[in-house]
Amino acid sequence: MASSMLKYATSSVVKKQVMGITGLLLCGFLLSHLIGNCLMYLGPEAFNTYAHTLVTNPLIYVAEAILATIFLTHIGLAAQLTYENNKARPQKYYVKQKTGRGATFASSTMPYTGLIILAFLILHLIQFKFGPEYVITHSGVEMRDIYKTVVDYFQSPIAVIWYIFCMIALGIHVSHGFWSAFQSIGFWHPKYTCLLKCLGKVFAVIVTVGYSALPIFCYLQGGN
Amino acid sequence: MSSDNLLTLNLKIWRQKNNKEKGEIVDYTIDGISPDASFLEMLDVLNEKLIAEGNDPVAFDHDCREGICGMCSLMINGQAHGPEAETTTCQLHMRKFQNGETIVVEPFRARAFPVLKDLMIDRTAFDDIIASGGFVNVNTGNAQDANSILVPKENAELAMDAAACIGCGACVASCKNASAMLFVSAKVSQLSLLPQGQLEAEERVKNMVSKMDELGFGNCTNEAECEASCPKGISISNIARMNRDFLSAAVKAKD
Known part of the structure; x- marks a missing residue:
């Protein structure tokens, strides 16, 4: 039973389906994280209180464990699939030209944009989640001033540029990944596939522009 | 057809003796190619020339030459079956190429498709x-x-x-x-x-x-x-x- 399930789970088709599903779940995370971050525009109290409410809920550990599992599955499978794909053509072409009717810039750079996002993710956790800790009191409750950690970090123009660069890579990654996930799962329709491709691009723009606006906003706050 | 329409081409063709030895790209120049010739007919002309010179002709897969059997292959300038959409190599005509153009010809490459000889794959x-x-x-x-x-x-x-x-x-x-x-x-x-x-x-x-x-x-x-x-x-x-x-x-x- 277990060995037979493993046989199907390790097939090329199912591995791609797991990539697609974890990718779509991560798109959901991107959206919810973006909405949470937008509280920064309302000022330190709204953002810090939101962050405090999140991290003091005991369920956060369960949520973080699930999120980490999704991330690690997506990254681990990506590494395995890319390795297998390279192995499938040991002798490369002397000349290789795209038809111009199939692959896009986004589709052909998925492993590279993925690596940029991975590097970003690690730095992002170090800089913010495990970054400098300041304490502030809002409405009589003592909590971490994560707002200050973020605004301080984005006082460096290099930090702002690196962040926006990574968000562009993220947008490119999801612009292909979004519809591609549906294709891998097996959803194809003469009308809705076009719509999904379009929706993927709209989502990419929302994510890139939405996330890139925050460091600019923080930079404009000026130093304290 | 007047002879001034005929094409002179520089070919870069993958030559490999068998599936054990390493292959390489070899340069050939061929002239007098009719624009109405198919890509495979152009290779036939090259092979006749190679045979006349006492050299080993280029091995390539082909059968019906009507675009329906699936035998012909070839990566032509880095594209499978060449630059034309929905066209097999045997149905690709030399009028799609410019006089003096360099054309790179390689076999289809994949671990699952080993090269048998030159442009022939298994x-x-x-x-x-x-x-x-x-x-x-x-x-x-x-x-x-x-x-x-x-x-x-x-x-x-x-x-x-x-x-x-x-x-x-x-x-x-x-x-x-x-x-x-x-x-x-x-x-x-x-x-x-x-x-x-x-x-x-x-x-x-x-x-x-x-x-x-x-x-x-x-x-x-x-x-x-x-x-x-x-x-x-x-x-x-x-x-x-x-x-x-x-x-x-x-x-x-x-x-």
């Missing part, structure tokens, strides 16, 4: 995939009455579209991952869309995907270069169909 892997499930078991004997098995018109059309696959391997050659998903999905779809193919549909998709993986083809990354390079215009909607058929068969599998 596509037995495709036969192995078909043998693993790309067929239907039917009773032989008298043909039954026409229309005794009803097939929706749309399904008949989709099955015919999938059945247009000639198994040339351009999908594998053009895919950056050397994935055989377009070929396998076309062969799964042409049967699973019809009532006659339903009986063995689940076993078929499981066995054919498993054989494809075993033979060392890469994984699909949904870039659609296969569809763009396919001389028969097979759609990647077949890949989506196979993905959902496989998922459904894997979930329902009792083994």
Whole structure:
């Protein structure tokens, strides 16, 4: 039973389906994280209180464990699939030209944009989640001033540029990944596939522009 | 035709003695090529010249030269079957090239398609995939009455579209991952869309995907270069169909 399930789970088709599903779940995370971050525009109290409410809920550990599992599955499978794909053509072409009717810039750079996002993710956790800790009191409750950690970090123009660069890579990654996930799962329709491709691009723009606006906003706050 | 229309071409052709030795790109210059010649006829002219000079001719796969058998292959300037959409190499004409142009000719490359000699490759892997499930078991004997098995018109059309696959391997050659998903999905779809193919549909998709993986083809990354390079215009909607058929068969599998 277990060995037979493993046989199907390790097939090329199912591995791609797991990539697609974890990718779509991560798109959901991107959206919810973006909405949470937008509280920064309302000022330190709204953002810090939101962050405090999140991290003091005991369920956060369960949520973080699930999120980490999704991330690690997506990254681990990506590494395995890319390795297998390279192995499938040991002798490369002397000349290789795209038809111009199939692959896009986004589709052909998925492993590279993925690596940029991975590097970003690690730095992002170090800089913010495990970054400098300041304490502030809002409405009589003592909590971490994560707002200050973020605004301080984005006082460096290099930090702002690196962040926006990574968000562009993220947008490119999801612009292909979004519809591609549906294709891998097996959803194809003469009308809705076009719509999904379009929706993927709209989502990419929302994510890139939405996330890139925050460091600019923080930079404009000026130093304290 | 006046002789001033004839083409002079610089060819860079992959030469490899056998599947053991390393190959290399060799330069040839050829002149007097009619723009109305097919790409394979141009290679025939080159080979006649090589033979007359006492050299080994370039080995390449070909058979019907009518665009329907799937034997011809070749990466021409980095594109499977050359630059023309929905055209096999044998149907590609030299008028699509400029006088004095350099043309790079290589074999289709994939771990599952070893080079036998020069531009000839071994596509037995495709036969192995078909043998693993790309067929239907039917009773032989008298043909039954026409229309005794009803097939929706749309399904008949989709099955015919999938059945247009000639198994040339351009999908594998053009895919950056050397994935055989377009070929396998076309062969799964042409049967699973019809009532006659339903009986063995689940076993078929499981066995054919498993054989494809075993033979060392890469994984699909949904870039659609296969569809763009396919001389028969097979759609990647077949890949989506196979993905959902496989998922459904894997979930329902009792083994």
